[in-house]
Amino acid sequence: MKGIVFTEFLELVESKFGLEVVDEIITNSNLPSKGVYTAVGTYSFSEMLSLLNHLSRHTSISVDELLMIYSEHFFSVLVSSYPELIKTYKDPLEMLASIENHIHVEVLKIYPDAELPTFEILTRTENSLVMLYKSSRSMYYFGLGLMHKTFEHFNSSATITFDKIKEDGSEVKFTIVRN
Template identity: 35%
Template sequence: MKGIVFVKFNEFVEELWGEEFWDELLDEAELTSEGAYTTVGSYDDQELFSLITLIVEKKSISSKDAQFAFGKWVFKELYNAAPPGVHDFKDVFEFLHAVQDFIHIEVKKLNPDALLPEFEFLSESATQLSFHYQSPRKLCYFCEGLVRGLAEHTEQKVIVTQSECEHEGDKRCVLEVEKI
């Protein structure tokens, strides 16, 4: 996983629970990187999952809630670091299409080894969008949070649900976004 995710996760944790809590997580997680993350580095995905697991245990929250909260928080951070042209998309549905058709293509140009999720759009109307979230990392709750962060950024009200979820025993994750 790209280092920017870890750097932003560090900032997220410190903002919510403080620098001492972040240091406590690093001490207990015994990470190969020792938590010395840079935005341009690449790190083992398991390091993020280990940190999330510790947060779940220490803060008595679910992994779903932890991933969702981080996704929602990090949207603005990733948006600010996004390639030129991304800021032209002002609608939630338009932006989600741009993730697949523009943003991830630009990210791959800069980081050819980046393993990015893919969206397969299943249906769309003026008020509803359904897409299959595909990623070996299975961070669908993080993706839900990103969509909520996107909605807040665009000042559009949406409901985000999953009609199918691998964590619930389904074969895939399908996110449903409804404008209200």
């Protein structure tokens, strides 16, 4: 997992919960990296799971809810770091439909060894999109949060539902209907 995911996560934890909580979750997580991350480095996903689980225990907020909170922060990082990429889209459904064939292509140019989820478009209409998310990391709540923030960015709204295809969350079907 790319280091930017870790550095931004710890920045979020510090801003929402304080530096003491950052220190506590790093200390309690017994991380091979010792919690020292660079944005361009690559780290084990197990470290993110450990940080999330310890933060969840500390805050009594579920891991899924923490992933939603984090995705909101991460979307703002994407908008400020890659404004030209975001500006190429005029519509949230257009942007979401292009994750696999445009956005992830651009991400791989910057981070060639990034392990990204896949998003297969199952159906698309003018006002709806059905996508199949696949990732061994099962971070579909992170994806859900990014989808909500995409609509918010375009001053729009949608009803987004999901069905787990695989119980572990490694395959999830998202149905997005513009309101």
